[in-house]
Amino acid sequence: MSITSQAVTANNAPSSSAPEIASLLVVTQASLSLVAGLSAIPFSIVEPGFRVLSVLTILVAIGMFWLARNLRRQRRWARRWVIALEALGLLASLLLTVLPIGAMRGPVPVLVNLVMPAAVLWLLWSRSGRAAFKKAA
Amino acid sequence: MYDIAGEHAVAIGAAIALIVSLWLALRALSWLARRRIGWAVALVEAYRTTSAIASLAAVLMLVSGVIHLALIPSHEGITAVLFVINGLGFVVLGVAAFFTSWWRRPAVLWLAATIVAYVVWIIAGWETPDQIGIACKLIELVALGLILRLAQPGRRTWPRRMWRAVAFPMLASLATIGIWVGGLAHPDALHAHAGAILQPVAAVATPEQRDAAARLLSNTRASIARYQDPAAAIAAGFKPGPVSSADPLRHFENSANANAILDPKHPQALVYAQTKHGLQLIGAMYQMKSAGQWGPDPGGPLTQWHQHEGICFSPFGFEFSFETPFWTCPVGSTSITTPPMLHVWIIDNGKEGPFAADLDKTVQKQLQGS
Numbered sequence: 001m002s003i004t005s006q007a008v009t010a011n012n013a014p015s016s017s018a019p020e021i022a023s024l025l026v027v028t029q030a031s032l033s034l035v036a037g038l039s040a041i042p043f044s045i046v047e048p049g050f051r052v053l054s055v056l057t058i059l060v061a062i063g064m065f066w067l068a069r070n071l072r073r074q075r076r077w078a079r080r081w082v083i084a085l086e087a088l089g090l091l092a093s094l095l096l097t098v099l100p101i102g103a104m105r106g107p108v109p110v111l112v113n114l115v116m117p118a119a120v121l122w123l124l125w126s127r128s129g130r131a132a133f134k135k136a137a
Numbered sequence: 138m139y140d141i142a143g144e145h146a147v148a149i150g151a152a153i154a155l156i157v158s159l160w161l162a163l164r165a166l167s168w169l170a171r172r173r174i175g176w177a178v179a180l181v182e183a184y185r186t187t188s189a190i191a192s193l194a195a196v197l198m199l200v201s202g203v204i205h206l207a208l209i210p211s212h213e214g215i216t217a218v219l220f221v222i223n224g225l226g227f228v229v230l231g232v233a234a235f236f237t238s239w240w241r242r243p244a245v246l247w248l249a250a251t252i253v254a255y256v257v258w259i260i261a262g263w264e265t266p267d268q269i270g271i272a273c274k275l276i277e278l279v280a281l282g283l284i285l286r287l288a289q290p291g292r293r294t295w296p297r298r299m300w301r302a303v304a305f306p307m308l309a310s311l312a313t314i315g316i317w318v319g320g321l322a323h324p325d326a327l328h329a330h331a332g333a334i335l336q337p338v339a340a341v342a343t344p345e346q347r348d349a350a351a352r353l354l355s356n357t358r359a360s361i362a363r364y365q366d367p368a369a370a371i372a373a374g375f376k377p378g379p380v381s382s383a384d385p386l387r388h389f390e391n392s393a394n395a396n397a398i399l400d401p402k403h404p405q406a407l408v409y410a411q412t413k414h415g416l417q418l419i420g421a422m423y424q425m426k427s428a429g430q431w432g433p434d435p436g437g438p439l440t441q442w443h444q445h446e447g448i449c450f451s452p453f454g455f456e457f458s459f460e461t462p463f464w465t466c467p468v469g470s471t472s473i474t475t476p477p478m479l480h481v482w483i484i485d486n487g488k489e490g491p492f493a494a495d496l497d498k499t500v501q502k503q504l505q506g507s
Contacts, residue, residue, distance in 0.1 A: 017189035024282045024305075028275075031309035036465040039317070040449075043458035049451060050458055053467040060468050065306070102428040102446065102474025106141050106268040107149060109464040109472070111275055 016132030019079075022123040023072040025116055026082060030064035032112065037061055076133050079124050086124075090117040139320070139447065139462055140334075144211035145269040151207035152200050159196065183235045190283050195234035197280035198244065201251075202227030204273050216263065223251055241284055248281040252312050259319030266320040271462050274316070278309050316462040333494050336431045336442040336477065343437065350436025354491050356401035357421050357481040364389075367416050370407050378406075385411045385505055386496065388422060399423050399433055399479070408480065410496075410504040417504065419496070420482040428474040436492065443494040446474040 037057030044051040067085075070078035093113040096103035104110060123129050141149075163184070169177035184192070205224030209217050226247050233240040252274055258264040282305045342350070364370040367389065371377065375389035390406045397403035404421035425432045425442075434440045449458045449466030450473045460472045479492060487497035496504075 020190055020286055021193060021283065024279065024286060027306060028279060028282065028309060031306040032313060032461065032463045032465045033468075034306070035310050035313040035317075035463075036449075036461050036467050039461060040458045040467040047458070049453055050467065053451060053469045056469065057467040096471055100427065101471070103472050105446075105474065106139070107272040108139065108268045108275070108462070111272055112464050 016074075016128050018123045018126055018129035019071055019074050019132050022082070022120045022129070023068045025120050025123075026064055026068035026071060029112075029116060030061045030068060033057055033064060034061035074133055079129075079133050083121060083124055086117040086120045090114065090121065093117070139266055139268050139271060139464075141269060142211075142265070142267040145208060145267055147211075148204040148207045148269045148273075151203045155200060155203045156196075159199070187235050188287070190287055191234050194244070194280045194283040194287075195231045197276050197283070198227045198234070198248070199231035201273055201277050201280070202231060204269070204276075208269070216258070219254070223247075227251075241287060244284050245281060248277050248284070249308065252277055252281070252308065256312055256315035256319065259316050260322070262319070262323040265323070266316050266462055271316060274312060275463060278305075278312065281305065281308070313461050313463055317459075320462060321459075333443045333445050335494065336434065338434060338438040338441050340438060342439045346435065346437035346439060350439040350492065353399070353401065353435060353440060354481060354483075357404065358483040360401040361404065361407060361418065361421050361483065364407050365418050367409060367418075375407055385501065386419075387411060387416065395426060398425070399435075404481075405478075408482075410501070412504055412507050414507070417507075419484045419504070420480055422478055422480050424478045425476045428476050431477050432479060434479075439490070440479060440492045441494075442477040442479045444475055444477040448473060 034057075037054050037060075040050045040054035040057065044054050064085075067078050067082050071082055090113075093104070097114075104113065124133075166177050166181050166184075170181040187195075202224045205220045205227065209220045209224070212220055230240055230244045230247060234244070255264070255270065255274055259266050264270065285301050285305055364373065364375070367377070370389050373391070374393050375391045378388040378390060380387065387409045388406045389409065391404075394400075394403040394405050397405070400423075401421075405424040406422040407418060408420040408422055409416040410419045423432065428444060428446075432442050434442060447460050449460050449470040451467075451470040453469065458467065458470070460466050464472060466472050480494065482489075482491045482493070482496065484500065486493055487500050489495065489497040489500075
């Protein structure tokens with residue numbers, strides 16, 4: 001067996017990688033949101049408004065885990081929801097980038113708030129991404 | 138709170154250079170393969186037959202490897218040795234992903250060990266979390282998640298599937314919490330408290346600086362004495378800030394003074410303390426116009442400006458929490474960085490002094506009880 005054919009055996013792609021990679025990125029975002037939601041709990045003791053934001057963030061994170069699971073299963077409705085949410089998040093982040101409030105300083109906020117949503121959108125809009133969901137339907 | 142350490146900035150250049158080099162190398166190999174050069178054909182075939190998930194994981198490991206290697210000169214001792222081992226390990230595993238079948242398990246162990254080691258280093262205080270380190274962990278987390286998805290169909294028993302589903306979010310969450318706790322537990326010298334970074338200044342004040350600081354205090358005290366009654370401040374254009382149950386201090390801001398720079402006659406805000414007998418004027422706050430623009434410090438280390446960063450601010454009132462190391466805030470709030478500010482406390486501020494970023498805790502308790 002040649003080196004190349006070994007690689008084929010080990011790494012052969014599933015029908016399409018786009019939903020799989022997009023799903024993983026959504027899980028990563030959901031994990032980060034979950035921690036943000038949990039971290040607001042101590043502040044909600046003295047800032048009642050943060051109780052609502054904390055619960056809302058945890059619910060959003062749980063929803064994102066669920067969407068990621070269904071994205072992986074190539075459900076078309078999950079693709080639509082993820083595209084809508086990521087587009088909304090990306091627009092909000094772009095707006096915050098323009099505002100002089102220092103919301104985007106350095107590689108971490110750029111990766112998390114701009115690159116990751118843009119990558120998910122690109123994966124789901126790409127030809128292979130669209131084809132994967134069409135095939136599943 | 139999470140800045141880019143100056144000596145770490147080279148890693149960004151190294152990562153970008155690697156990605157550009159990989160792209161150029163791929164183009165060159167494709168060109169050679171079209172001309173039937175044997176080894177180029179074999180390499181291009183290996184690349185094309187590797188799944189997108191494995192390719193992406195390999196590229197991310199190569200990026201992490203190059204970042205580690207680029208950071209060796211800025212580290213010393215055991216950390217530098219580990220960076221050499223780690224960087225070379227990632228490069229070997231990244232290349233192996235295209236040519237071998239054994240790379241997955243070592244890569245999972247290598248990535249998990251690297252992430253755990255970073256968290257241990259941060260919690261122990263051997264490393265300060267900065268954006269390069271945190272961005273590198275994000276890259277490694279995504280690479281790890283991708284490799285975990287390369288499951289072999291024959292081995293998809295339900296405990297394995299359950300573990301694969303839970304392992305990645307669990308590690309991502311624990312890594313975030315670990316970096317966060319470590320960073321908060323070991324703030325560097327320029328952090329007044331979590332979320333407030335101080336202006337870099339000399340260690341000792343000169344006699345001239347002491348005189349200038351005393352002048353600033355007396356001028357400020359004389360200038361704002363007319364605002365003892367909050368109604369007088371409101372009549373002069375100062376607007377009361379929102380009431381917060383978390384903060385007994387209230388800032389009254391005057392946007393008409395936005396362009397003044399450290400002018401005792403035109404402070405940007407007045408600070409009142411909520412006491413049992415109503416609001417008591419306790420100081421003034423000077424503020425610059427833009428984040429990162431430190432103001433003049435006539436008293437040197439005595440008049441050190443500070444700016445708040447890494448805080449999640451909700452527009453639904455004066456409510457905030459701290460952002461996570463991965464720069465995420467609860468839904469409905471956003472990370473903000475305030476322009477630098479300098480408080481001048483006209484009451485006795487105990488050990489903290491008249492220009493401290495915060496009101497002394499003992500003084501604050503006394504005011505609340507009075």
